[in-house]
Amino acid sequence: MPDVAGEGVLRIGELSKRSGxxxxxxxxxxxxxxxxxxxxxxxxxxxxxxxxxxxxxxxxRHLATGLAAAEAAALARRExxxxxxxxxxxxxxxxxxxxxxxxxxxxxxxxxxxQALAATTVDTMLAELILPYLHELGDRWQRGETTIAHEHFAxxxxxxxxxxxxxxxxxxxxxxxxxxxxxxEQHDLGLIAFGVALRxxxxxxxxxxxxxxxxxxxxxxxxxxxxxVMLSAALPERVRAxxxxxxxxxxxxRLVLGGPGAEPARxxxxxxxxxxxxAEAAALx
Amino acid sequence: MPDVAGEGVLRIGELSKRSGxxxxxxxxxxxxxxxxxxxxxxxxxxxxxxxxxxxxxxxxRHLATGLAAAEAAALARRExxxxxxxxxxxxxxxxxxxxxxxxxxxxxxxxxxxQALAATTVDTMLAELILPYLHELGDRWQRGETTIAHEHFAxxxxxxxxxxxxxxxxxxxxxxxxxxxxxxEQHDLGLIAFGVALRxxxxxxxxxxxxxxxxxxxxxxxxxxxxxVMLSAALPERVRAxxxxxxxxxxxxRLVLGGPGAEPARxxxxxxxxxxxxAEAAALx
Amino acid sequence: MPDVAGEGVLRIGELSKRSGxxxxxxxxxxxxxxxxxxxxxxxxxxxxxxxxxxxxxxxxRHLATGLAAAEAAALARRExxxxxxxxxxxxxxxxxxxxxxxxxxxxxxxxxxxQALAATTVDTMLAELILPYLHELGDRWQRGETTIAHEHFAxxxxxxxxxxxxxxxxxxxxxxxxxxxxxxEQHDLGLIAFGVALRxxxxxxxxxxxxxxxxxxxxxxxxxxxxxVMLSAALPERVRAxxxxxxxxxxxxRLVLGGPGAEPARxxxxxxxxxxxxAEAAALx
DNA sequence: ATAGGTTTTGTCAAGCTTTTGTACAT
DNA sequence: ATGTACAAAAGCTTGACAAAACCTAT
Numbered sequence: 001m002p003d004v005a006g007e008g009v010l011r012i013g014e015l016s017k018r019s020g021x022x023x024x025x026x027x028x029x030x031x032x033x034x035x036x037x038x039x040x041x042x043x044x045x046x047x048x049x050x051x052x053x054x055x056x057x058x059x060x061r062h063l064a065t066g067l068a069a070a071e072a073a074a075l076a077r078r079e080x081x082x083x084x085x086x087x088x089x090x091x092x093x094x095x096x097x098x099x100x101x102x103x104x105x106x107x108x109x110x111x112x113x114x115q116a117l118a119a120t121t122v123d124t125m126l127a128e129l130i131l132p133y134l135h136e137l138g139d140r141w142q143r144g145e146t147t148i149a150h151e152h153f154a155x156x157x158x159x160x161x162x163x164x165x166x167x168x169x170x171x172x173x174x175x176x177x178x179x180x181x182x183x184x185e186q187h188d189l190g191l192i193a194f195g196v197a198l199r200x201x202x203x204x205x206x207x208x209x210x211x212x213x214x215x216x217x218x219x220x221x222x223x224x225x226x227x228x229v230m231l232s233a234a235l236p237e238r239v240r241a242x243x244x245x246x247x248x249x250x251x252x253x254r255l256v257l258g259g260p261g262a263e264p265a266r267x268x269x270x271x272x273x274x275x276x277x278x279a280e281a282a283a284l285x
Numbered sequence: 286m287p288d289v290a291g292e293g294v295l296r297i298g299e300l301s302k303r304s305g306x307x308x309x310x311x312x313x314x315x316x317x318x319x320x321x322x323x324x325x326x327x328x329x330x331x332x333x334x335x336x337x338x339x340x341x342x343x344x345x346r347h348l349a350t351g352l353a354a355a356e357a358a359a360l361a362r363r364e365x366x367x368x369x370x371x372x373x374x375x376x377x378x379x380x381x382x383x384x385x386x387x388x389x390x391x392x393x394x395x396x397x398x399x400q401a402l403a404a405t406t407v408d409t410m411l412a413e414l415i416l417p418y419l420h421e422l423g424d425r426w427q428r429g430e431t432t433i434a435h436e437h438f439a440x441x442x443x444x445x446x447x448x449x450x451x452x453x454x455x456x457x458x459x460x461x462x463x464x465x466x467x468x469x470e471q472h473d474l475g476l477i478a479f480g481v482a483l484r485x486x487x488x489x490x491x492x493x494x495x496x497x498x499x500x501x502x503x504x505x506x507x508x509x510x511x512x513x514v515m516l517s518a519a520l521p522e523r524v525r526a527x528x529x530x531x532x533x534x535x536x537x538x539r540l541v542l543g544g545p546g547a548e549p550a551r552x553x554x555x556x557x558x559x560x561x562x563x564a565e566a567a568a569l570x
Numbered sequence: 571m572p573d574v575a576g577e578g579v580l581r582i583g584e585l586s587k588r589s590g591x592x593x594x595x596x597x598x599x600x601x602x603x604x605x606x607x608x609x610x611x612x613x614x615x616x617x618x619x620x621x622x623x624x625x626x627x628x629x630x631r632h633l634a635t636g637l638a639a640a641e642a643a644a645l646a647r648r649e650x651x652x653x654x655x656x657x658x659x660x661x662x663x664x665x666x667x668x669x670x671x672x673x674x675x676x677x678x679x680x681x682x683x684x685q686a687l688a689a690t691t692v693d694t695m696l697a698e699l700i701l702p703y704l705h706e707l708g709d710r711w712q713r714g715e716t717t718i719a720h721e722h723f724a725x726x727x728x729x730x731x732x733x734x735x736x737x738x739x740x741x742x743x744x745x746x747x748x749x750x751x752x753x754x755e756q757h758d759l760g761l762i763a764f765g766v767a768l769r770x771x772x773x774x775x776x777x778x779x780x781x782x783x784x785x786x787x788x789x790x791x792x793x794x795x796x797x798x799v800m801l802s803a804a805l806p807e808r809v810r811a812x813x814x815x816x817x818x819x820x821x822x823x824r825l826v827l828g829g830p831g832a833e834p835a836r837x838x839x840x841x842x843x844x845x846x847x848x849a850e851a852a853a854l855x
Numbered sequence: 856a857t858a859g860g861t862t863t864t865g866t867c868a869a870g871c872t873t874t875t876g877t878a879c880a881t
Numbered sequence: 882a883t884g885t886a887c888a889a890a891a892g893c894t895t896g897a898c899a900a901a902a903c904c905t906a907t
Contacts, residue, residue, distance in 0.1 A: 581891080581892080582891085582892070582893095583890095583891065583892080593891090593892080597892095597893085597894090613892090613893095614892080614893065615891085615892055615893080616892080616893085638902085
């Protein structure tokens with residue numbers, strides 16, 4: 001699929017196909033809410049850009065969450081992302097973060113994160129700094145290049161920052177999502193990052209954390225009328241053993257699984273998120 | 286029971302339910318002894334406050350001890366506590382925090398903590414709000430009165446707040462203290478609280494968190510030239526098994542143990558902190 | 571800015587679904603108790619915000635505890651939580667703080683600071699939010715663009731927060747620093763910020779506040795065996811007159827001067843901090 | 856404790872308007 | 882492609898009603 005970067009190249013039929021919205025409706029949205037402002041061909045045909053595809057998709061997302069068309073359109077327009085701000089080199093920051101954490105230097109690690117937060121969005125900070133660092137840390141740990149003390153020290157600090165960003169994520173109007181790690185799972189950082197990213201997209205988060213029995217996940221989902229249940233798994237074996245119960249749970253709630261160990265569930269017909277948390281949160285919305 | 290702050294919010298039926306006195310009788314007590322002086326709604330309905338509930342309860346107690354109604358009323362009125370919890374007394378806040386966390390209501394829980402922080406020091410907030418709540422939660426959990434979901438939800442939020450207060454605790458010139466939970470131990474909230482309290486007294490904190498092998502504790506202590514190593518233990522059995530190694534560690538660093546399961550170490554000649562984390566942190570400095 | 575929860579986006583049906591309260595009842599609550607004050611679409615449809623969802627939920631909670639509708643509504647309105655506000659860049663936060671303070675909106679101002687504190691370190695919060703704002707306020711005041719009322723309102727709130735952060739700064743084992751404003755000087759906010767930053771680096775603070783005679787400063791420094799004396803000056807003239815005495819003081823203690831009016835002292839061979847308080851505190855440690 | 860009247864509050868209905876996806880004619 | 886039309890769905894206002902909860906006075 002050719003990358004439709006800057007200017008108008010899509011005709012209305014193609015936009016319709018890609019966005020899943022009928023051509024008539026697209027024209028109506030344009031007329032009534034000014035959702036799109038396509039260029040015109042010499043003969044008067046509408047020509048849409050890649051940004052337009054995104055805008056229509058946002059509109060559909062908002063419709064799906066229950067907003068009425070006029071409001072959904074206004075929001076979709078307002079959310080236009082201006083342009084990714086040039087950060088001061090994610091790679092440098094990542095290296096500095098790694099170095100600070102490796103030398104038990106909390107203040108410096110905090111400063112690096114502060115710097116990243118000042119320069120970009122939370123999303124980008126997560127996707128470009130925290131999550132890659134965690135990945136790298138995991139790899140190094142597997143190769144025996146780091147000690148548990150370092151790993152613990154680093155997660156303590158990152159957990160604090162992530163939970164700080166998470167403050168208030170239970171507030172508001174969005175649909176609720178229950179987040180938990182499967183029984184015996186302790187790694188919650190990716191899950192928190194996922195929650196923060198979901199939150200930024202309007203969800204309301206109910207966070208249960210590591211090592212949560214499925215019974216109580218269900219209880220929480222019921223009590224909070226959650227529209228989504230996200231379970232994180234690090235180790236495939238544990239997931240395999242739980243597949244029947246997970247399937248039952250999926251019958252009663254919209255269930256998604258994530259984390260490095262979630263793969264086995266896919267074969268069982270369950271929804272598995274494979275990418276990085278931020279991207280998946282974006283896709284879910 | 287819920288808040289019901291200053292002014293009249295209860296109608297007579299609800300007061301009746303809460304005090305266990307029939308509505309007719311309440312009106313009679315008002316007329317005859319002036320026990321209550323409720324506000325009135327625009328339409329003339331009586332509106333009672335939380336203090337009124339207490340006054341009626343006192344009245345009942347006095348009746349039960351055999352006083353005549355008139356005397357009981359007089360007494361109940363005279364006993365009015367001048368400052369009956371100015372809406373943010375520790376007890377009230379604690380109840381409200383418990384209520385918020387029990388109903389998966391993150392924003393309210395955060396608001397309660399904010400309120401406490403605005404009114405007192407971090408030390409007091411920890412000692413009077415967070416730690417007692419954790420204690421209570423533990424008790425309730427043991428009695429099967431709460432579910433794991435609630436316990437997880439609550440610790441997630443409290444951990445976030447504590448780690449927020451902890452931010453920057455590695456900064457400075459003070460002596461360093463290494464904090465960790467013993468292997469297999471997951472409960473780190475008390476340990477973090479201890480760290481925060483230590484920090485407020487000038488220590489520099491290196492926090493390793495839950496489930497940390499002794500090897501790596503020692504490694505971190507060496508690398509950071511720590512003057513103190515604090516290990517937290519929830520279950521006595523685990524401590525017993527580790528006593529020899531702990532003793533060796535104590536030979537090389539100033540070592541203290543804490544948490545509900547640390548007792549067995551005392552017999553082995555190790556230093557054990559028995560009180561609440563804040564008090565112990567104060568004593569250490 | 572993805573989640574624009576501030577504005578009205580929900581129609582009554584959706585609010586009904588999310589809050590579990592029928593549309594008729596929502597309208598009744600609005601009419602009878604003014605619980606909600608939705609915006610209106612061009613055609614007159616009610617448009618609700620995320621805060622409205624929360625308010626309805628609070629109302630339901632109070633109803634569930636037995637309050638009658640009128641009282642439940644009054645309470646739900648009174649309990650308004652300051653602001654949800656999704657994660658933001660420093661610049662945005664600063665603008666929002668300025669806006670809140672300019673409109674005498676204390677809760678919102680507090681919420682902005684809360685948010686900043688949740689997401690970053692105290693250092694960064696000071697350096698990126700509070701101090702730049704103070705600078706800006708000073709400039710505006712000089713240009714006559716703000717009134718004394720605003721200036722007082724703003725400093726009152728900021729002083730409160732800073733002193734909140736300062737709580738306990740006299741505690742601990744670090745070296746002591748005496749902080750004071752020169753005689754006749756009233757502006758202490760920068761000085762307090764400096765103290766907070768010093769404290770974060772392990773110093774013990776002895777704070778004497780505005781308009782302190784030099785005699786008193788010296789006495790405090792002697793009694794507390796301070797390793798550092800920091801004096802703040804806003805107006806150069808006052809400093810000039812005091813140079814001889816300051817020089818004498820510098821002979822007995824390590825003395826530094828700060829604030830916009832400290833410059834003249836430099837010529838006299840005294841140490842003057844010119845940068846922002848946080849950076850200077852870092853440099854001193 | 857009862858009687859007789861009032862207030863409060865959730866629900867419903869009638870009649871009309873707005874919104875919005877789709878269809879059709881030019 | 883444009884403009885108009887249309888009908889279903891969702892909202893709005895006004896008014897009313899009945900059950901529950903309260904009031905005063907006896």
